[in-house]
Amino acid sequence: MTMPGDERRFDTTAPKPPDVPMTGRPIVGAAAQRHLATSRLEGDDIKERVRDATDIADLVASYVTLRRQGKNFVGLCPWHDDSKPSFNVNPERQTFRCWVCDIGGDVYSFLMRMEKIEFREALEQLAERAGIDLPRGRGALPVDERKSLHKVLNWACDRFADHLRRAPDAEPARAYLRDRGLTLETIERFQLGYAPAAWDWLLRQAPAAGFPADLLARAGLAVERQERGGHYDRFRDRVMFPIRDPQGRCVAFGGRVLPGSTEGAKYINSPETPVFSKSSLLYGLDSSRDGMARTGRAVVVEGYTDCLAARQVGCDDVVAVLGTALGERHAKLLRRYADRLVLVLDGDEAGRRRADEVLDVLLAEPIDIRIARMPDGVDPCEFALERGREAFEALVESAVDALDYRLEEAAAKVAGKGDDAALAAVESVLVALSRVSDRSTLAPSQRRLREDQVLGRLSRRFGLSREALLGRLSALRSDFSARMPATDGDGEPRVERFHPVTPTRLPAWDREVLEVLVGVPEATELVIREIPADDLEHRASRTVLETARRMHAEGREVNLGGLLLELTDPALHSLLVAVDSDLHSSNAATAADRLSHIEDALRQRRANRDVAAGIRTLKSSSLDAEAEAQLLEQLVATRREAQGMTDPKDG
Numbered sequence: 001m002t003m004p005g006d007e008r009r010f011d012t013t014a015p016k017p018p019d020v021p022m023t024g025r026p027i028v029g030a031a032a033q034r035h036l037a038t039s040r041l042e043g044d045d046i047k048e049r050v051r052d053a054t055d056i057a058d059l060v061a062s063y064v065t066l067r068r069q070g071k072n073f074v075g076l077c078p079w080h081d082d083s084k085p086s087f088n089v090n091p092e093r094q095t096f097r098c099w100v101c102d103i104g105g106d107v108y109s110f111l112m113r114m115e116k117i118e119f120r121e122a123l124e125q126l127a128e129r130a131g132i133d134l135p136r137g138r139g140a141l142p143v144d145e146r147k148s149l150h151k152v153l154n155w156a157c158d159r160f161a162d163h164l165r166r167a168p169d170a171e172p173a174r175a176y177l178r179d180r181g182l183t184l185e186t187i188e189r190f191q192l193g194y195a196p197a198a199w200d201w202l203l204r205q206a207p208a209a210g211f212p213a214d215l216l217a218r219a220g221l222a223v224e225r226q227e228r229g230g231h232y233d234r235f236r237d238r239v240m241f242p243i244r245d246p247q248g249r250c251v252a253f254g255g256r257v258l259p260g261s262t263e264g265a266k267y268i269n270s271p272e273t274p275v276f277s278k279s280s281l282l283y284g285l286d287s288s289r290d291g292m293a294r295t296g297r298a299v300v301v302e303g304y305t306d307c308l309a310a311r312q313v314g315c316d317d318v319v320a321v322l323g324t325a326l327g328e329r330h331a332k333l334l335r336r337y338a339d340r341l342v343l344v345l346d347g348d349e350a351g352r353r354r355a356d357e358v359l360d361v362l363l364a365e366p367i368d369i370r371i372a373r374m375p376d377g378v379d380p381c382e383f384a385l386e387r388g389r390e391a392f393e394a395l396v397e398s399a400v401d402a403l404d405y406r407l408e409e410a411a412a413k414v415a416g417k418g419d420d421a422a423l424a425a426v427e428s429v430l431v432a433l434s435r436v437s438d439r440s441t442l443a444p445s446q447r448r449l450r451e452d453q454v455l456g457r458l459s460r461r462f463g464l465s466r467e468a469l470l471g472r473l474s475a476l477r478s479d480f481s482a483r484m485p486a487t488d489g490d491g492e493p494r495v496e497r498f499h500p501v502t503p504t505r506l507p508a509w510d511r512e513v514l515e516v517l518v519g520v521p522e523a524t525e526l527v528i529r530e531i532p533a534d535d536l537e538h539r540a541s542r543t544v545l546e547t548a549r550r551m552h553a554e555g556r557e558v559n560l561g562g563l564l565l566e567l568t569d570p571a572l573h574s575l576l577v578a579v580d581s582d583l584h585s586s587n588a589a590t591a592a593d594r595l596s597h598i599e600d601a602l603r604q605r606r607a608n609r610d611v612a613a614g615i616r617t618l619k620s621s622s623l624d625a626e627a628e629a630q631l632l633e634q635l636v637a638t639r640r641e642a643q644g645m646t647d648p649k650d651g
C-alpha cells in the first residue's frame with residue numbers, strides 16, 4: 001500500500017532519454033512539431049467576424065425580455081433582483097450594461113456570464129449560431145485535427161489495455177493493481193493499461209496503424225528528441241489510467257510507476273494538448289454523470305485509485321482531480337451535473353492546507369461545497385475497499401459546509417491562544433468572504449444571505465460586534481488593488497482575471513487615459529507614445545493600455561469594439577463599457593476638450609518629472625555654484641511653462 005499523500009505528486013517532466021533507445025531502432029519522425037496556431041491576427045479576425053454576425057439584441061432577447069426605449073433596449077437584469085428595467089442594450093455599440101450590477105460588455109461577455117462558460121466556448125457557441133466555421137488557430141481546432149487526436153489516443157488506450165491484459169511483462173502491473181484491491185471488472189471497465197519499459201514500444205506500432213510520430217507527439221503520447229530529431233514514448237513502465245472527457249472520449253493518460261521502478265516521478269500525466277486541460281477535467285467524469293444526476297452530488301477525491309475503489313464498491317458519483325487542486329473551472333464543470341460538491345481530503349496537515357486553498361477559490365462558486373476529512377493516516381482507496389460502500393457513504397455524508405469548516409478550523413487554531421490568534425483567524429475568514437462577493441456568480445441577494453450568515457456566526461463565536469466585522473469586510477473589499485493569486489493553484493498561469501472595478505474607483509489619471517483610449521481616437525497615438533504602463537496605478541488600466549499599445553503597433557484601430565475583442569475578461573468588459581457610457585452621458589466633455597486636456601496633463605506631468613529629476617541633481621550637490629544657479633533657473637522656467645505661464649516681464 002502506498003502512504004496517503006504520495007499519490008498526489010505528479011510530474012510531467014520526463015527524464016532525459018538515452019541517445020540510443022533501450023530497444024529497437026530510433027524513430028525518426030518530423031524534425032519539428034507542427035504548430036497549429038496560426039497568426040494572432042487571424043484569430044482576431046474570426047472573433048470579429050463572429051461578433052459582427054451576431055446581433056446583441058437578438059442574443060440577449062433569447063434570455064431577457066427586451067423592449068425598445070429610444071435607440072436602446074431595456075429589460076430586467078438577469079443577475080440581480082431587478083424590479084425596474086436596469087438592464088440596457090445598446091445596438092449601435094453592440095454592448096450591454098446593467099447600471100445596478102455595474103456589469104457590461106459585448107456578445108461574448110454576455111454569453112460567458114449567462115452560461116458561465118469561458119471565452120473559447122462562447123466563441124464556439126456564437127460561431128455556430130451565426131453559421132460560421134471556426135478555422136484552425138487560437139479560436140478553435142479544426143474538426144479533423146481534433147478527430148485525429150481522439151483517434152490516436154483511443155488507439156493507444158486499446159494498445160495499453162491489451163498489453164496489461166495479456167503480456168507476460170505486464171505481470172508486475174497486474175500484481176500491483178491486484179494488491180491495491182482493484183478487481184478485473186474495474187480494470188476492464190476503466191480500461192486500465194500498461195505501457196512497457198521501452199523507449200519506442202508505442203511509436204513502433206504507430207506506422208502500421210496509420211499514425212505518424214508527430215501526431216503521437218501532438219497527442220502527448222510521444223516526446224520529440226531535443227538534439228537528434230525523432231521521438232520517444234512518453235509513458236514507459238507505467239500503469240496507465242485513461243482520462244476521458246465528459247463525452248467519454250480518451251483525451252489523456254495518467255501513468256503511475258510500479259513499486260520499485262526507477263522511472264522518475266510516481267505519477268506523470270499527459271501534457272496539456274488541444275483536447276486536454278487538467279484544470280477543466282476530472283478523472284471518471286464521463287461515467288459518473290448519471291450517478292451525480294441521481295444523487296445531486298459530486299464527490300471529489302485526489303487519486304485515481306481512490307476514485308476507482310469508491311466506484312468499485314458502488315459509489316457512482318465519485319471523480320478525481322488530475323494531480324491539481326480543485327479549482328474554479330472544475331467547480332463550474334461539476335455544477336452542470338450536481339448541486340452539491342463534497343471534497344474528500346486526507347486527515348493530515350497537507351489535507352488541511354488543501355482545504356484552506358480550495359475554500360478560498362471555491363467560496364465564490366454558487367455551489368454547495370462540503371469538506372469530508374479522512375481519518376488520520378488512511379487513504380480513501382483503502383477506506384472504501386476495506387470498510388465498504390456504507391462506511392464511505394457515511395464519511396461523505398458527514399462532510400461539513402465549507403464555511404462551517406473554515407470557522408471550525410479557525411476556532412480550533414485559536415483555542416487558548418489569545419486575542420491576536422483569534423483576530424488572525426477572523427481576518428482569514430473575512431478575506432475569504434470578501435473574495436466571494438468580488439468574483440461570485442451568486443445573485444447579489446444570495447450573496448448578502450451568505451454574508452449575513454457568516455458574520456452572524458463569526459460574531460457569536462468570537463464575541464465581536466457585527467458592525468466591527470462589517471467595517472473590516474468593506475475595508476477588505478475596497479482594497480481594489482488586491483488581486484487573485486496568479487496561478488490556478490496548480491502552477492498553471494491563470495487566465496487573467498480582474499476584480500470588478502468601476503471607473504469612479506479608478507485614480508483620476510487612470511480614468512482619463514481609459515476614456516481617451518475608448519472614445520478619443522485622435523488622442524490614441526499621443527497616449528500610447530507618451531504614457532508608460534507604470535504611469536498608471538491600477539492593474540486593470542495598465543492592462544488596457546498595454547493592449548492598446550499592442551493593437552496600435554499591429555496597425556489596428558484602438559476603440560471600444562477593438563478593446564472588447566482583445567480583452568475577453570468580463571471584469572474588464574464591464575469597466576470599458578462603463579467608461580464608454582460615461583463618455584456618452586449628456587454632460588460629458590467633447591472629444592476636442594478631452595484631447596486638449598490630456599495634452600495639457602501630459603505636458604504638466606513631463607515637467608514635473610523633469611523638475612523632480614533636477615531637484616535630485618541639486619540635492620546630490622555635485623554641481624558648482626554657477627551650474628546650480630543655471631539648473632535652478634531652468635527648473636523654474638519648466639514649471640512655469642507647464643502651468644501655462646510666460647516668463648515674468650521685466651520691470
Ligand SMILES: [Zn+2]
Binds near residue numbers: 078080082100101102
Ligand atoms: Zn443587474
